[in-house]
Amino acid sequence: MKMSRSARIALTLYGVLAIFFLYLPIISVGFASVSKARYLTFPIKRYATKWYGKAIESSTVQDLLWTSLSVALLVTVISMVVGFFGALAFARYQWRFRGVFQKLILLPIFFPQAVLGLALLLWFNALGIIPSWKTAVVAHLVWISPIATLIIAIRAYGFDPSLEEAARDMGASTWTVMKEITGPLLWPGVVSAGLFAFLLSWGNFPLSLFTTGADSTLPEWLYAKMVSGYSPLVPSVGILSIVTSIVLLLFGVIVMWLIRARSETLSAR
Amino acid sequence: MERQDQRIGLLSALPMGVVLLISFLAPMLVIAVFSVMPQKVFSLLHIPDFSSYKLVFTQGYIKSVLWSFGMAMASTVVLFVICWPLAFGMAKVFKGFGIFITIAVVVTLFVSENIRLFGWVLTLMKGGLIEGHLRAWTGLTFEGVLYNTPVIVFGLVYAYFPFMLFPLIQGIAMVPDDARQAAADLGATRRQIFFEVDLPLSAPGIVIGSLLSFVLAAGAMAESKLLGGQTVIVIADEIETAFTYGQNWPLGSALSIILILVIGALSIFGINRVNLDLIMGGRRT
Amino acid sequence: MSREPILRLEGVSKYFGEFTALDSINLEIDEGEFLTIVGPSGSGKTTLIRILVGIEELSNGKIWLWNDRIEAIPANRRPTCMVFQSLALFPHKSVGENIEFPLKLRKQRPENRKARAFELLDLLQLPQSFYQKRINECSGGERQRVALARALAFDPEILFFDEPLSALDFRLRKNLEKELKDLHRRTGKTFVYITHSLEEAMVMSDRIAIMRSGRFEQIAVADEIYARPISRFVAEFMGEVNLFSVKGDDSGNPVGTEIDIQTGGATLDSGMGLVRGALATLMVRPEAVNFLVDDGTADFVVEGVLKAEYALGSRTQYKVKADNGDELAVEKLREDRFFGKVGDRVRLGWNAASAHMITGD
Numbered sequence: 001m002k003m004s005r006s007a008r009i010a011l012t013l014y015g016v017l018a019i020f021f022l023y024l025p026i027i028s029v030g031f032a033s034v035s036k037a038r039y040l041t042f043p044i045k046r047y048a049t050k051w052y053g054k055a056i057e058s059s060t061v062q063d064l065l066w067t068s069l070s071v072a073l074l075v076t077v078i079s080m081v082v083g084f085f086g087a088l089a090f091a092r093y094q095w096r097f098r099g100v101f102q103k104l105i106l107l108p109i110f111f112p113q114a115v116l117g118l119a120l121l122l123w124f125n126a127l128g129i130i131p132s133w134k135t136a137v138v139a140h141l142v143w144i145s146p147i148a149t150l151i152i153a154i155r156a157y158g159f160d161p162s163l164e165e166a167a168r169d170m171g172a173s174t175w176t177v178m179k180e181i182t183g184p185l186l187w188p189g190v191v192s193a194g195l196f197a198f199l200l201s202w203g204n205f206p207l208s209l210f211t212t213g214a215d216s217t218l219p220e221w222l223y224a225k226m227v228s229g230y231s232p233l234v235p236s237v238g239i240l241s242i243v244t245s246i247v248l249l250l251f252g253v254i255v256m257w258l259i260r261a262r263s264e265t266l267s268a269r
Numbered sequence: 270m271e272r273q274d275q276r277i278g279l280l281s282a283l284p285m286g287v288v289l290l291i292s293f294l295a296p297m298l299v300i301a302v303f304s305v306m307p308q309k310v311f312s313l314l315h316i317p318d319f320s321s322y323k324l325v326f327t328q329g330y331i332k333s334v335l336w337s338f339g340m341a342m343a344s345t346v347v348l349f350v351i352c353w354p355l356a357f358g359m360a361k362v363f364k365g366f367g368i369f370i371t372i373a374v375v376v377t378l379f380v381s382e383n384i385r386l387f388g389w390v391l392t393l394m395k396g397g398l399i400e401g402h403l404r405a406w407t408g409l410t411f412e413g414v415l416y417n418t419p420v421i422v423f424g425l426v427y428a429y430f431p432f433m434l435f436p437l438i439q440g441i442a443m444v445p446d447d448a449r450q451a452a453a454d455l456g457a458t459r460r461q462i463f464f465e466v467d468l469p470l471s472a473p474g475i476v477i478g479s480l481l482s483f484v485l486a487a488g489a490m491a492e493s494k495l496l497g498g499q500t501v502i503v504i505a506d507e508i509e510t511a512f513t514y515g516q517n518w519p520l521g522s523a524l525s526i527i528l529i530l531v532i533g534a535l536s537i538f539g540i541n542r543v544n545l546d547l548i549m550g551g552r553r554t
Numbered sequence: 555m556s557r558e559p560i561l562r563l564e565g566v567s568k569y570f571g572e573f574t575a576l577d578s579i580n581l582e583i584d585e586g587e588f589l590t591i592v593g594p595s596g597s598g599k600t601t602l603i604r605i606l607v608g609i610e611e612l613s614n615g616k617i618w619l620w621n622d623r624i625e626a627i628p629a630n631r632r633p634t635c636m637v638f639q640s641l642a643l644f645p646h647k648s649v650g651e652n653i654e655f656p657l658k659l660r661k662q663r664p665e666n667r668k669a670r671a672f673e674l675l676d677l678l679q680l681p682q683s684f685y686q687k688r689i690n691e692c693s694g695g696e697r698q699r700v701a702l703a704r705a706l707a708f709d710p711e712i713l714f715f716d717e718p719l720s721a722l723d724f725r726l727r728k729n730l731e732k733e734l735k736d737l738h739r740r741t742g743k744t745f746v747y748i749t750h751s752l753e754e755a756m757v758m759s760d761r762i763a764i765m766r767s768g769r770f771e772q773i774a775v776a777d778e779i780y781a782r783p784i785s786r787f788v789a790e791f792m793g794e795v796n797l798f799s800v801k802g803d804d805s806g807n808p809v810g811t812e813i814d815i816q817t818g819g820a821t822l823d824s825g826m827g828l829v830r831g832a833l834a835t836l837m838v839r840p841e842a843v844n845f846l847v848d849d850g851t852a853d854f855v856v857e858g859v860l861k862a863e864y865a866l867g868s869r870t871q872y873k874v875k876a877d878n879g880d881e882l883a884v885e886k887l888r889e890d891r892f893f894g895k896v897g898d899r900v901r902l903g904w905n906a907a908s909a910h911m912i913t914g915d
Contacts, residue, residue: 011358012366018355019373022430025388026380028398032391040391042401078288086285088277091549095278102545103537105285108293110481110536112488114505115525118512119296122522126299126313142292149285150549157549165609166642169629170656170708174277180655184646199379205491210512219381226387227494235391238384245379 026242033235040232051236060221061237067133068217068241071208072201075140079197082141083148084190088182090149091156105146113206116142121210131213139211140201147200148193155189188256195252199245297529303522311518321523330507330524337504338531340418340493341486344425348433348482349475351426356437356474357467361446374431382428386495389424390415393496416498424492425482432481439548440474441467473543480539484532504528558620560585560744561606561712566615566625568601568768575601577768578615583712588738588745590755592791593765599748600716602765606746607636607714619711635710637718641701643689649675649700650685656708674703677740695726702734706741715747719754731757752791756780764788782910789837789912794871794883796843797912798836802828808836808911813879816855828911835912840871840885842908845892845900852903856882860898874900 032040036048055061089095090102108116120139124131167181168174205219212220218241225231305317308324325331359367377385392398393414404410414420444467452466468475490505504524511521559582568576575598583589593599604610606617608629617625624632635656643652651658653674654667662670668685675682678699684692692700698718705713715734719727735758738745749755755762756776763773764787772784783789786797798815800808808828809815815836828834838854846852858876870891872884882902886892894900 008362011354011362015355015358015363015366015370018351018430019370021427022374022377024398025385025392025427026377027388028391029384029388031398041396042391042398043405082284082288085281085283089279089282089285091546093274093278093281095275095282097282098278101282101286103540104289106540106545107533107536108289110484110540111532112485112505112528114490115300115488115508115528116293116296118508118521118525119300120292121512122303122518123292123296123299125311138292141288145285145288154549157546160640160642162638162640162642163644165629166636166638167644167655169607169609169632169634169636170704171630171659173630176659181644203379203381203384205381205383209509219383222381222387223383223491226383226390234387238381238387242380242384246376249376249379 029235029238029242033239035235040235051232052240055233055236055240058233061233061240064216064218064221064237065244067212067215068202068219071133071136071140071217072198074137075144075201076194076198078137078141079145079148080190080194082145083152083193083197084186086145086149087152087156087186087189091153092161092182105149108142109146113143113204114209117207117210124211131211133212133215133217136208136212136215136217139207140204143204143207144197144200148197151193151196152186152189155186159185188259191252191256191259195249198248198252202241202245202248300522300525300529303519304526306519306522308519309517321517321519324520325523325527330504333502333504333507334527336501337487337489337528340422340425340501340503341483341489344422344429344486345433345479345483347422347426348429349437349479352430352433352437352478356434356441359434360438360441360444374434378431382491383495386424386428386491389427390495393420415496416500418497418501421493421497421501424496425486425489428489428492429482429485432485433478436474436478436481436548437471438474440471440478443474443548444470473548476539476543477548480535484536487532488528557584559583559618560620561746562618563606564616564618566602566605566617567613568598568605568610569613574768576605576612579768579770581763581770581773583744583746585744586742587760588735588747588758589761589763590747590749590759591763591765592749592752592755594750594791596767597765598768599750599765603636603714603716603746603748606712607634608632609636633711634714635705635708635712636714636716637701637705639716639718639720641697641718643697643701643704645689647689648685649680649687649689649692652689652700653703653707655704670707671703674706677706678703678737694722695730698722698730702737710743712744712746715745717749720749727754728757734758752779753793764791783837783912786835786912789835789910794840794885796838796840796882800828800834800836800911802830802832802834804830806830808834810836810879813856813876832913836909837912838904838909840883841869843882843884843902843904845884845894846903847901850901850903853906854909855901855903857899857901858882860894860896860900862896874902 031042031044033051034047034049035044036046036050037044086105089098090105117139120135120142121131124135129135163185164177164181167177172180203219204217205223208217208220209223216224218237222234222238222241225234299313302313302317304321305319306313306315306321307318308320355370359370363370390397394400395412400411448466448470449462452462457465488505490503490509493501493503493506505528508521508524508528511517511524515521561581561583563579563581566576566579566581567574577598579602591599591602601610605612605625608624608627608631612625615625616623619633644655647655650668650671653671657667657670671685672682675684680696680699680703684696684700689697689700701718719730719734722730731754734745734747738758747755747758752762752764756779759776761773762776762779764771764779766787772779772788774782779788780792783792789795789797798813799811800815801811803809806828811833836854844850844852846855856874856876858874858879860872861875861881862873864871864873866885867888869885869887872886872892874882874884876882884892884902892900
């Protein structure tokens with residue numbers, strides 16, 4: 001796309017500005033987390049890492065981490081499986097109710113999450129299930145597994161259906177086609193969907209709010225402390241949660257990169 | 270193959286279908302039934318009445334509904350205006366930088382919305398990042414800009430930025446470069462190109478982006494609570510209150526149903542208007 | 555035909571809702587022949603080949619492979635194989651893994667698979683170093699060869715081709731057409747090929763079947779299709795051709811109903827004869843039409859004005875507007891080209907032997 005140099009520069013600056021704005025509040029939290037004072041005011045006079053130490057030692061925070069982790073891991077695994085098959089139904093196969101299915105999947109994404117959470121609470125209540133972190137997994141799945149499906153579907157759209165037909169034509173059974181062709185080709189999509197699922201579940205608050213019962217996830221605790229009963233631990237716990245996300249993201253990116261490298265060396269052998 | 274497709278298609282949709290059935294459709298049904306239960310009951314085994322809906326329309330809850338939709342509308346318009354140039358740059362101009370922005374924006378999605386909004390409180394409050402440093406360096410000061418409606422809209426714009434940006438990028442990427450060049454070649458001005466070529470051809474992206482940001486903003490709660498203090502009570506807030514402090518599940522359900530109906534109608538309308546296969550990058554229609 | 559056909563179709567039909575894609579097709583394919591099915595897009599040729607391979611199911615009819623009914627057998631249990639239009643090479647597997655894929659499915663030992671893959675690379679004139687190459691490192695022509703090697707590794711009873719050359723540029727396509735014909739001769743397998751290009755079919759095939767709206771219009775050897783098309787449709791499919799609506803006169807000679815065609819008085823031989831009053835189409839190829847100079851004559855004569863001249867490389871094409879009628883195309887080799895100017899009045903003529911009477915529509 002041709003464009004004048006000045007317009008290009010202006011557009012680039014605009015992009016930089018947008019990113020700056022997106023990260024500004026996170027930077028503020030970062031500063032706040034290393035302020036020594038119990039009641040925070042800027043500019044920060046003395047820096048300390050003591051809140052991090054307290055946060056890590058706190059058994060409450062450890063419980064929160066553990067709950068968040070359990071929920072996110074379970075959501076990730078289920079979303080990957082559901083999303084893999086869902087994406088095939090969404091993008092690959094021409095079946096009668098595909099159009100309805102595509103629209104149905106999108107609906108939960110469009111729905112207000114707090115309302116989804118409340119509706120689930122009523123539903124669990126009607127079923128006589130006592131909410132815990134396990135019910136929160138179900139709640140997260142409503143919103144996250146459709147997103148996982150969409151991510152994998154993008155990959156599923158990208159590959160030529162005749163690849164599967166060719167394999168079948170050469171004698172492959174349905175299962176062999178999945179194992180030899182569909183699976184390997186969709187695998188990168190499945191991994192990135194898994195990564196998304198984990199991170200979205202890890203950071204989710206509105207769905208957890210009503211569905212965790214007596215258990216509590218990190219974002220829930222942070223919200224409660226922000227709205228009432230402020231704790232100086234809030235910024236440091238927030239940053240810890242962000243760092244976990246980033247570490248995981250990096251880990252995921254490395255895994256993806258390894259998968260690609262491996263498939264290249266495999267075929268280059 | 271087509272019978273094969275039918276069977277495998279249905280089978281593959283099954284897990285997702287089960288998830289949606291037990292965790293989406295069934296709860297929606299429950300909430301619908303709850304909304305016609307008498308006041309302050311906690312089971313579904315009562316004689317239905319419409320007392321909750323009567324309450325909704327007589328007790329000023331409509332004001333919350335209007336506030337929610339009004340602010341959602343405002344934030345959607347603002348989002349469209351600020352996202353368009355960036356989306357255009359990312360779809361058509363930037364190369365490596367575009368990928369960088371994409372990653373940077375996606376990463377913010379993984380940070381809990383609460384933490385980011387809390388960060389804005391720290392940034393904007395009196396004695397916060399901006400005012401505190403301004404006073405320390407220049408001696409100037411201003412009252413905190415928090416706790417009013419514009420800042421809530423600002424929060425909504427901030428929170429749902431990616432939900433407008435990415436669909437817009439997808440939409441603009443669907444506009445063929447040669448269509449723009451041909452229009453310019455035929456003598457169209459920049460303005461005319463925007464209205465005659467860009468806008469209609471990127472419509473699917475615009476529809477999805479606007480719909481997503483509107484719908485999410487309409488059901489949002491954290492922005493008004495954290496940034497807005499108690500200036501405005503939004504519908505989602507009312508719903509939460511009805512369920513928790515109010516202990517009035519039927520009222521909360523009725524409020525939810527109203528929100529769901531509006532959002533559901535809009536979503537279905539919007540989703541029906543776009544070709545999903547096309548916008549997702551599929552070749553078949 | 556005394557020999558038993560390798561593949562026999564009887565009343566094969568396919569409906570997509572209201573639409574009839576295949577309308578009760580009958581066909582016999584002989585072992586070892588190269589049959590090409592030609593048709594415009596939408597004629598049903600792709601549907602037909604997908605049914606023959608087993609990817610698509612038929613609505614009605616029977617298919618025999620030798621003596622076995624196969625129409626209900628899915629693709630993965632039929633001993634036939636297809637080269638796809640997109641080639642369908644697996645991008646996540648190397649060239650060698652692609653070629654070995656059918657053998658791997660049959661649980662052959664790795665060393666046997668590899669040996670066979672190298673044989674096939676040789677057969678298709680690909681260097682052995684290709685064994686390790688990735689698919690995206692291969693050029694268009696190389697991919698064609700890999701796809702062929704993979705199909706041959708399957709060792710099918712019949713090898714089907716779904717327009718695999720259509721995405722290639724002209725020169726490469728022309729080369730591969732000839733290579734494919736040679737490969738057919740060397741392997742002795744039955745090839746069934748579909749294409750929309752009759753020219754491509756002419757180069758390669760033993761027999762050509764022309765498809766039109768779900769039916770076969772004509773099935774014959776290439777030469778027959780070229781010289782004696784059964785209908786206007788087939789005649790026009792071959793490219794530029796002159797077609798005239800004619801009617802039998804009192805003596806059975808064809809007389810133009812639109813263009814004034816003179817038949818030079820003499821009664822034509824019986825092949826050209828028409829029943830009095832019968833309507834038909836007279837076909838003559840552009841290269842069979844001559845410019846008549848002075849008082850030269852021919853079995854058929856048309857007068858008109860030279861409208862345009864196009865250099866086609868080895869040949870030159872002329873457009874002549876006939877008096878009260880359509881344009882005619884005339885083609886001459888470069889060395890026989892006509893030295894006239896655009897706007898000149900010209901007389902065109904051709905002989906009955908190089909014309910063909912089409913009685914179908």
